[in-house]
Amino acid sequence: MSRIGVVKTCKLYIGGSYPRSESGRTVPVADPQGRVVAHAARASRKDLRDAVEAAAKAADGWASATPYLRGQILYRVAEFMEARREELVESIRVVEGSTAGAARKEVERSIDRMVSFAGWTDKMPSLLGGQCAVAGPFYVMSVIEPIGVAATVAPPAPSLLGLVTALAPPLAAGNAVVALASEANPLPGVVLSEILGVSDVPAGVANVLTGGVGELVPAMASHRQIGVLGAIGLPAEVATAAGEAAAESLKRLRLVDVPVERSGLDDHDRWTDLDAIRPWIEVKAIWHPTSIA
Amino acid sequence: MADSSPSTATGADWTLAPAPESLKVPLEPRPGLFIDGGFSDPVEGRRFPSINPATESALAEVAEAGAADVDRAVDAARRALKDWRRTPPLERAKYLFRIARRIQDRSRELAVLETMDGGKPIRESRDFDVPAVAQHFFHHAGWCDKLRFLRDEPEPVGVCGQVIPWNFPLLMAAWKLAPALACGNTCVLKPAETTSLTALRLAEILREVELPPGVVNIVTGGPETGRLLVDHPGIDKVAFTGSTEVGKRIAASCATRRRKVTLELGGKGPHVVFADAAIDQAVEGIVSGIWFNQGQVCCAGSRLLVEESVLEEVVEKLRHRMRSIRVGDPLDKNTDLGAINSRAQLERIRHYLRRGEEEGAVLHESGDAALPDRGFWCRPTLFTNVQPTHAIAREEIFGPVLVAMSFRTAEEAVSRANNTPYGLSAGVWSDKGAKALEFARRMKAGVVWCNTFNRFDPASPFGGYRESGFGREGGVAGLREYLA
Numbered sequence: 009m010s011r012i013g014v015v016k017t018c019k020l021y022i023g024g025s026y027p028r029s030e031s032g033r034t035v036p037v038a039d040p041q042g043r044v045v046a047h048a049a050r051a052s053r054k055d056l057r058d059a060v061e062a063a064a065k066a067a068d069g070w071a072s073a074t075p076y077l078r079g080q081i082l083y084r085v086a087e088f089m090e091a092r093r094e095e096l097v098e099s100i101r102v103v104e105g106s107t108a109g110a111a112r113k114e115v116e117r118s119i120d121r122m123v124s125f126a127g128w129t130d131k132m133p134s135l136l137g138g139q140c141a142v143a144g145p146f147y148v149m150s151v152i153e154p155i156g157v158a159a160t161v162a163p164p165a166p167s168l169l170g171l172v173t174a175l176a177p178p179l180a181a182g183n184a185v186v187a188l189a190s191e192a193n194p195l196p197g198v199v200l201s202e203i204l205g206v207s208d209v210p211a212g213v214a215n216v217l218t219g220g221v222g223e224l225v226p227a228m229a230s231h232r233q234i235g236v237l238g239a240i241g242l243p244a245e246v247a248t249a250a251g252e253a254a255a256e257s258l259k260r261l262r263l264v265d266v267p268v269e270r271s272g273l274d275d276h277d278r279w280t281d282l283d284a285i286r287p288w289i290e291v292k293a294i295w296h297p298t299s300i301a
Numbered sequence: 302m303a304d305s306s307p308s309t310a311t312g313a314d315w316t317l318a319p320a321p322e323s324l325k326v327p328l329e330p331r332p333g334l335f336i337d338g339g340f341s342d343p344v345e346g347r348r349f350p351s352i353n354p355a356t357e358s359a360l361a362e363v364a365e366a367g368a369a370d371v372d373r374a375v376d377a378a379r380r381a382l383k384d385w386r387r388t389p390p391l392e393r394a395k396y397l398f399r400i401a402r403r404i405q406d407r408s409r410e411l412a413v414l415e416t417m418d419g420g421k422p423i424r425e426s427r428d429f430d431v432p433a434v435a436q437h438f439f440h441h442a443g444w445c446d447k448l449r450f451l452r453d454e455p456e457p458v459g460v461c462g463q464v465i466p467w468n469f470p471l472l473m474a475a476w477k478l479a480p481a482l483a484c485g486n487t488c489v490l491k492p493a494e495t496t497s498l499t500a501l502r503l504a505e506i507l508r509e510v511e512l513p514p515g516v517v518n519i520v521t522g523g524p525e526t527g528r529l530l531v532d533h534p535g536i537d538k539v540a541f542t543g544s545t546e547v548g549k550r551i552a553a554s555c556a557t558r559r560r561k562v563t564l565e566l567g568g569k570g571p572h573v574v575f576a577d578a579a580i581d582q583a584v585e586g587i588v589s590g591i592w593f594n595q596g597q598v599c600c601a602g603s604r605l606l607v608e609e610s611v612l613e614e615v616v617e618k619l620r621h622r623m624r625s626i627r628v629g630d631p632l633d634k635n636t637d638l639g640a641i642n643s644r645a646q647l648e649r650i651r652h653y654l655r656r657g658e659e660e661g662a663v664l665h666e667s668g669d670a671a672l673p674d675r676g677f678w679c680r681p682t683l684f685t686n687v688q689p690t691h692a693i694a695r696e697e698i699f700g701p702v703l704v705a706m707s708f709r710t711a712e713e714a715v716s717r718a719n720n721t722p723y724g725l726s727a728g729v730w731s732d733k734g735a736k737a738l739e740f741a742r743r744m745k746a747g748v749v750w751c752n753t754f755n756r757f758d759p760a761s762p763f764g765g766y767r768e769s770g771f772g773r774e775g776g777v778a779g780l781r782e783y784l785a
Contacts (some may be wrong), residue, residue, distance in 0.1 A: 097543050124391060127442060282450065
């Protein structure tokens with residue numbers, strides 16, 4: 009008899025652990041022919057709250073880690089993505105029916121994007137902050153800081169590149185992040201969360217949920233501990249409602265109506281520029297008098 | 302000298318057992334020149350010995366690049382430039398990230414070799430030099446695909462001729478190569494005559510990570526090799542770190558050829574302590590400021606200026622602290638002060654020790670423990686009763702020699718601190734933030750450390766005002782030097 013394979017249970021990634029949804033729910037993930045290839049956890053609002061709690065605990069440590077250390081850790085994530093690229097390729101290909109070539113291209117772009125953000129950590133302060141030439145005897149610096157806990161939502165597609173594009177900027181900027189993987193194909197998000205778990209990313213700094221946009225995004229928008237909500241390619245009605253809910257806590261919002269077509273996220277320069285980082289930071293001006301007396 | 306037993310006020314015995322670094326680094330007895338991706342012998346066949354300054358024993362017969370070799374290296378860099386500058390930025394980045402990672406992998410080997418070749422304590426090469434080298438490559442790797450934030454259409458300068466000193470051999474190589482490569486330039490690097498070995502080890506790493514041949518070429522040799530390189534018609538930019546004397550000659554040569562140039566030259570850094578400073582912390586800052594790397598640091602805080610009311614206290618604490626500085630075997634993990642880099646440098650330091658006493662300053666030397674029979678050694682030294690006109694107060698000694706003077710008012714501190722042709726670094730200690738920051742504003746120096754000293758980071762620009770050179774290394778300013 010041929011060997012029976014061991015099938016991976018797809019779980020959430022919260023606080024450095026891999027729990028099932030507390031709700032006990034899963035959703036079938038099917039290939040283009042409708043065959044079920046996996047079951048993903050369907051996170052509940054309670055799972056989201058747990059993830060936010062884990063992120064809030066980890067936020068200070070990550071924010072005060074040196075930018076160099078944050079950069080090295082993100083680079084480590086890229087190293088492990090490279091090591092597990094075949095698995096990432098499969099996670100895209102099996103569900104989405106893309107050609108191996110296209111899936112490979114997407115994985116390579118995703119790794120490169122992570123590398124690029126690994127290089128951002130110790131540079132963004134120079135480009136987004138600086139001296140303020142005030143008219144008086146003061147030494148004034150504007151410095152950037154992470155907002156704290158960030159929620160970020162990946163577009164339906166491209167599943168992996170979209171998630172990396174949503175996740176890497178807030179992480180590089182020093183936020184602890186709760187990310188929602190593509191609802192259409194959560195599997196690359198599951199693999200990425202397994203990579204995050206072994207890449208020296210401190211527990212709770214990156215949390216990855218799989219589940220429904222319609223269920224979780226409104227909860228993200230109204231959660232008061234989340235300081236900023238970013239999302240790429242939300243359905244219009246979800247985006248509008250999220251904006252209205254976020255207003256209640258004056259949550260920062262960065263809703264990008266992407267070009268849902270795949271090429272929309274391929275442009276490396278556009279998705280790795282300063283506008284990709286600005287939504288995830290606060291600017292602080294620090295004043296100090298100068299006087300030799 | 303492992304038995305140096307500094308006496309202390311408590312009379313406690315501070316002797317430590319020897320803790321020698323155990324890693325044996327295999328040495329290449331006759332290393333070649335690194336040109337076009339491979340090692341080759343010098344055309345004219347000349348070689349010179351590289352010795353361990355702590356033992357005076359030979360480490361290798363290093364190749365001396367002559368005119369034909371420099372030609373080969375510049376040609377290789379020119380040929381490599383065409384593809385390298387057009388390599389997609391993120392691909393260039395990945396080469397630099399690989400270099401950083403391999404340096405981290407091989408850090409212990411590099412640290413031991415750096416210490417053997419240059420004489421610096423293993424504690425410094427292990428905890429400062431080599432980690433900083435890796436960080437420098439890592440930082441600049443990340444810039445490759447972000448140059449568009451500095452220029453609309455970032456283009457490299459071209460082929461860079463880079464000449465580096467012996468005080469931080471591998472770190473200076475990183476400071477030169479990393480930004481140049483990030484911007485798409487190709488390089489010919491000349492290490493200092495007495496410290497070629499770690500640069501050649503870096504060449505091995507460049508091969509390991511499959512950096513395309515010719516992108517970096519390393520030509521070892523003495524001053525003549527350096528002159529051949531900086532005067533070579535085939536290079537587009539010169540970057541030099543070294544003495545002000547040589548720097549002036551290079552500035553003239555580059556002016557004649559209308560060539561881009563950056564220079565990191567000498568210094569005589571003022572280190573100012575106000576009476577309202579945290580004195581114990583200031584004393585630690587002074588110690589690191591002058592006795593880090595045997596004082597062979599261009600930005601050393603070599604001119605101590607102390608507010609008169611606390612002069613006696615600072616000098617007393619300093620003399621006490623000096624007694625616990627361990628001089629000796631650089632490969633011992635407990636050593637604070639290693640060997641002077643060369644006999645010539647030791648002679649230069651001794652000249653100033655004599656000169657200081659002749660001029661009437663009072664010399665305080667730490668410890669009377671025996672120094673090793675062989676090797677080049679100088680104990681931590683402090684001069685008091687120093688006048689600003691003394692040679693030891695004006696000229697760069699480049700050794701573990703501190704001169705202490707006093708001031709009465711803040712205005713006097715500013716004017717005396719700036720009273721030098723140099724302008725590389727300055728330090729100030731005061732618990733009044735407003736005073737420290739205003740003092741920093743008035744310093745004619747490229748780096749000012751407030752309530753700290755000798756801090757370096759690839760994200761922060763380093764370089765001099767006035768005769769300490771021009772151009773910056775590190776930070777956004779440093780990167781721009783390598784963009785056309």
